[in-house]
Amino acid sequence: MTTVRRRGPGRLLALMLASTVALALCAAAPAQANGSGPTGATPDIVDSTARGGQALALTFDDGPDPRNTPRLLEVLREHRVRAVFCLWGEHVRQHPDLVRRIARAGHTLCNHTMRHDDMSTWSAADIRADLRATNAAIRDAVPHARIPYFRAPYGAWGQTPQVAADMGMQPLGWRLAVEDWEPPGTGELVRRLEEGATPGAVVLLHDGGGDRSQTVEAVDQVIPRLRAEGWHFTGPARRG
Numbered sequence: 001m002t003t004v005r006r007r008g009p010g011r012l013l014a015l016m017l018a019s020t021v022a023l024a025l026c027a028a029a030p031a032q033a034n035g036s037g038p039t040g041a042t043p044d045i046v047d048s049t050a051r052g053g054q055a056l057a058l059t060f061d062d063g064p065d066p067r068n069t070p071r072l073l074e075v076l077r078e079h080r081v082r083a084v085f086c087l088w089g090e091h092v093r094q095h096p097d098l099v100r101r102i103a104r105a106g107h108t109l110c111n112h113t114m115r116h117d118d119m120s121t122w123s124a125a126d127i128r129a130d131l132r133a134t135n136a137a138i139r140d141a142v143p144h145a146r147i148p149y150f151r152a153p154y155g156a157w158g159q160t161p162q163v164a165a166d167m168g169m170q171p172l173g174w175r176l177a178v179e180d181w182e183p184p185g186t187g188e189l190v191r192r193l194e195e196g197a198t199p200g201a202v203v204l205l206h207d208g209g210g211d212r213s214q215t216v217e218a219v220d221q222v223i224p225r226l227r228a229e230g231w232h233f234t235g236p237a238r239r240g
């Protein structure tokens with residue numbers, strides 16, 4: 001308000017009203033985004049970044065994991081990259097401290113179900129119960145956590161996209177998978193990431209479900225290489 005040129009009480013009042021409306025809108029935004037209200041999630045499976053161009057969105061599945069996640073958080077902090085963590089509910093219950101560290105670092109949370117089941121034949125009611133339990137586990141660790149995405153284990157979607165969207169979570173797919181679940185060597189993972197990068201791709205990686213040290217080291221090496229080639233890192237699109 002310090003730059004307001006006072007040209008009479010009418011103008012000042014109008015400016016104050018405008019500021020109040022702007023503040024009210026700002027205050028409303030987080031409430032919309034935390035899943036407690038209409039979020040605009042759709043059943044479409046998004047696999048691209050919010051912004052186009054030479055952008056990639058890194059996503060890490062199946063954690064949190066006490067061996068890999070702390071080192072991964074270190075790597076992402078060093079390179080100033082924010083990622084999406086698709087959390088396995090039982091692992092969340094075992095390592096709530098790691099979920100808090102993920103959230104505190106500003107990364108985005110994604111529901112990856114309670115027990116990593118193939119839900120392709122599940123009823124909507126059973127899916128909903130599992131997704132609710134997973135969100136509850138995450139919010140036991142991080143109260144009021146935003147969980148804007150859902151990813152089906154094995155990409156076996158079945159009826160999950162509609163249920164997730166109804167719960168305010170956007171189904172999150174991927175465009176590039178480098179098969180890091182069968183670790184082929186750090187150098188090979190770096191090569192697959194560099195060669196597989198396409199504009200706007202959501203990239204599937206893993207920090208849980210096994211020894212993912214090669215993935216973490218590959219991410220550490222490939223981020224500066226991709227940046228040097230003009231790539232930048234961002235989040236996935238928020239809706240389909």
Ligand SMILES: [Zn+2]
Nearest residue numbers: 061062153154
């Ligand atoms: Zn998974």
